[in-house]
Amino acid sequence: MRGVPSRGFTLVELMVTLALIAILAVMAVPSFRSFIANQQVKTASYDLLAALNFARSEAIKRNQDVTVAAVDDDWVAGWEVTSEDGVLKVWDAPGDLDFGDSPTSFTYLPNGRVSGGLSAAVSVCKSEATRRIVNVDMSGHARLSRSGACSG
Template sequence: MLELIAKPGAQRGFTLLELMVTLAIAAILASIAAPAFNGLIESQRVRSAANDLMGSISLARSEAVTRNTSVTVAQASGGWNNGWTVSVGGTDLRVEGALNGINLTAGLTSFSYNSSGRATSAVSFTVAPDSGNADRTRCVAVSLNGKPSSNKGAC
């Protein structure tokens, strides 16, 4: 019959062999999960960049109406990848820095909102990961009526 009570002086715990097998299984499972996790991180990075851009565009529109004057959204020196500024006159309202791991492209170097909240020109931004994976690309567009929108996929 099986004894359930440990004998005095008997060792309890894991053997080295059991520990090595457990670590090997954990390493195999981690190597399977890592590529999927990288994809998740890349998707969230693109979504975060698109949301930052949408926030800056919404701020520009709101400030144009509030201040009853034109507000400009312009790329930083070197392109949209290096960031952008929201400014009125000579005053910067928001300055966004460079985006890591993201390619941000647009057909214009800047655009403005007039005092009624309408954009002076329509513009589309393509927010894509550096890997070039088209499945994770987002499009941020501003129509002439000034309303920004964000959609999954290329512009």
């Protein structure tokens, strides 16, 4: 005579499975936090790079000065591209980032060069992430680079 086949899980099997899932989740959280921080820094730096390239293009196209400036002189609040005609585009900075001691604006001349003729950089950072630097050279070209881990 055969017994009735078992259907489903026992309470012990279910508890062991949940315990293993909890242990794996606890181990994964720190690296996931680092991943999110790196993505926020990456997104902000690419958005800033896009804003600078957009501003340079608009300055040449409109044959007038175009400025990329931090909102309220703070990159954390975002940035906007403006010309004599008003605000052309606005970006929000993602997350709680640190922009260090960076210049608060860049003005592109009608020839595509940056006003003042000096190269400058904006550092984008967040704890647990890799620092990214948006460099603007004297000719107005913007480039992105990485520069080690952020402190804090």
